[in-house]
Amino acid sequence: MKLPGKTVERLSEYRRTLLECLNEKKNFIFSHELAARLHITAVQVRRDLMLIGYSSVQRKGYDIKELIDKIGTIIDSQVSLNVAIIGIGNLGRALAAYFKGKRSKLNLVASFDTDPQKINKVIAGVKCYSHNDLEKMIRELDIRIAIITVPPEYAKETAEEVVRYGIKGLLNFTTIPLNVPSWVFLEEYDMITSIEKVAYFVKENLR
Amino acid sequence: MKLPGKTVERLSEYRRTLLECLNEKKNFIFSHELAARLHITAVQVRRDLMLIGYSSVQRKGYDIKELIDKIGTIIDSQVSLNVAIIGIGNLGRALAAYFKGKRSKLNLVASFDTDPQKINKVIAGVKCYSHNDLEKMIRELDIRIAIITVPPEYAKETAEEVVRYGIKGLLNFTTIPLNVPSWVFLEEYDMITSIEKVAYFVKENLR
Numbered sequence: 001m002k003l004p005g006k007t008v009e010r011l012s013e014y015r016r017t018l019l020e021c022l023n024e025k026k027n028f029i030f031s032h033e034l035a036a037r038l039h040i041t042a043v044q045v046r047r048d049l050m051l052i053g054y055s056s057v058q059r060k061g062y063d064i065k066e067l068i069d070k071i072g073t074i075i076d077s078q079v080s081l082n083v084a085i086i087g088i089g090n091l092g093r094a095l096a097a098y099f100k101g102k103r104s105k106l107n108l109v110a111s112f113d114t115d116p117q118k119i120n121k122v123i124a125g126v127k128c129y130s131h132n133d134l135e136k137m138i139r140e141l142d143i144r145i146a147i148i149t150v151p152p153e154y155a156k157e158t159a160e161e162v163v164r165y166g167i168k169g170l171l172n173f174t175t176i177p178l179n180v181p182s183w184v185f186l187e188e189y190d191m192i193t194s195i196e197k198v199a200y201f202v203k204e205n206l207r
Numbered sequence: 208m209k210l211p212g213k214t215v216e217r218l219s220e221y222r223r224t225l226l227e228c229l230n231e232k233k234n235f236i237f238s239h240e241l242a243a244r245l246h247i248t249a250v251q252v253r254r255d256l257m258l259i260g261y262s263s264v265q266r267k268g269y270d271i272k273e274l275i276d277k278i279g280t281i282i283d284s285q286v287s288l289n290v291a292i293i294g295i296g297n298l299g300r301a302l303a304a305y306f307k308g309k310r311s312k313l314n315l316v317a318s319f320d321t322d323p324q325k326i327n328k329v330i331a332g333v334k335c336y337s338h339n340d341l342e343k344m345i346r347e348l349d350i351r352i353a354i355i356t357v358p359p360e361y362a363k364e365t366a367e368e369v370v371r372y373g374i375k376g377l378l379n380f381t382t383i384p385l386n387v388p389s390w391v392f393l394e395e396y397d398m399i400t401s402i403e404k405v406a407y408f409v410k411e412n413l414r
């Protein structure tokens with residue numbers, strides 16, 4: 001069964017919130033509590049968890065540890081997936097930091113850059129290779145997912161390159177919308193849009 | 208008229224795409240071309256632009272320059288809005304770079320950090336102040352929007368502080384979901400969710 005993209009997003013968010021709860025020494029949680037922490041409805045939580053075959057224990061709520069494991073079996077890769085960051089500037093480094101010790105089955109195995117100062121160095125915990133070796137290293141390291149954090153003017157050609165070299169999933173952090181073939185999964189992530197949205201609502205409320 | 212959040216997001220994306228078109232020396236664009244570049248339907252584009260009172264010139268499509276200006280009058284602030292980045296690590300710096308020369312009415316006026324090495328220096332083009340001066344500087348510089356890029360363990364207290372000091376819009380880039388009072392606009396932006404979503408679909412396609 002292939003889950004809808006929005007459900008996968010929420011499962012990922014549930015897990016992160018449940019991990020927080022564990023840190024707070026909680027063992028059980030009700031759907032409405034989980035919902036409140038994520039600003040969604042309890043009905044949505046229950047529907048998503050039913051979809052992955054999970055229901056709550058009467059009057060105690062969900063068993064947090066069990067639910068974390070269950071979500072893991074659904075959304076985590078059972079085989080490891082290797083990831084590369086293309087363009088290891090400030091944003092690339094920030095993303096590399098997120099990976100440290102967080103993903104068990106997602107391995108950040110390389111970064112790529114054109115800056116000679118960076119090539120062959122370990123940056124933010126991951127080795128940086130020359131952009132010229134993209135094809136060779138994607139094959140050698142079996143990289144399946146590319147995170148694109150290059151300057152916008154290089155976004156299109158970089159995406160074309162990595163797709164040609166066999167990448168199956170692309171995460172685009174540049175401001176340029178990309179096109180990929182149907183067999184590649186693309187997720188676009190534009191920060192400017194979020195900033196403009198906040199500004200719009202703040203402006204409306206100042207009126 | 209207050210537009211729905213999703214419409215504001217798309218208007219922001221239309222404008223960015225239109226600016227790209229101008230760079231390519233295009234003067235007119237059809238709704239289906241604009242739609243294709245953003246992977247949405249032409250009906251959606253036409254509906255959004257009708258909502259802001261804009262229709263296309265027969266057989267030529269939309270006048271790109273006019274449409275850029277029109278979108279600006281809707282989503283841009285006519286008064287300047289001052290923005291601060293709280294936590295000027297790699298992600299904070301990447302975001303600061305986005306601001307340079309891009310937003311006319313959104314001014315990045317300050318960053319805040321607790322690291323003595325950063326305080327009172329100009330980092331990524333913006334002056335960094337001590338986190339201890341948050342209240343004072345928010346009032347002095349009339350900061351209305353805060354972008355939170357602190358380490359996750361400080362996310363909650365930082366949000367509470369800036370809200371207490373009068374911030375009206377919050378952009379949360381940490382992995383911790385936040386709660387804010389109803390008069391504050393909150394946008395959450397979690398990168399891990401995007402990475403897990405891409406991984407899920409790549410894994411499903413490898414099966």
